[in-house]
Amino acid sequence: AGKSSLVNGILRLVNRSCIYGNILIDDIDISRITLNHLRSHISVIPQQPILFSGTLRYNLDPFDHYTDEQCWTALEDVQLKKFVKSHSDGLLMCIAEW
Known part of the structure; x- marks a missing residue:
């Protein structure tokens, strides 16, 4: 429970006003990281594997x-x-x- 909310928060897909507190990665507030840099360094692995032909x-x-x-x-x-x-x-x- 809450996995989608966690991912949405980490990737900053939700409005900052909807988040209570700060999200830190290695003691760095993610709001201080550019979206491009943040998202280019995070991967999501789906529960169902995806294979490309x-x-x-x-x-x-x-x-x-x-x-x-x-x-x-x-x-x-x-x-x-x-x-x-x-x-x-x-x-x-x-x-x-x-």
Whole structure:
């Protein structure tokens, strides 16, 4: 309960007058951070996974901000590197929802 309200407050999607008190991240009041900077450093992970039709690489990094090495590190962090390496296409394996 309250997850949506929390996200709305952190992303400053609600009017400041609707919030009682301050929201601090690392002791910094988020009202002092520009919206662009704040929102570009926060990610929301939905409860239902979303897959894009395309490659695993594209699903890991749809905006092409990271190197292959960084993608492999992420896969290693979640213990999927060995599985993906065992596939002949590796990061380029096709992903689709059925």
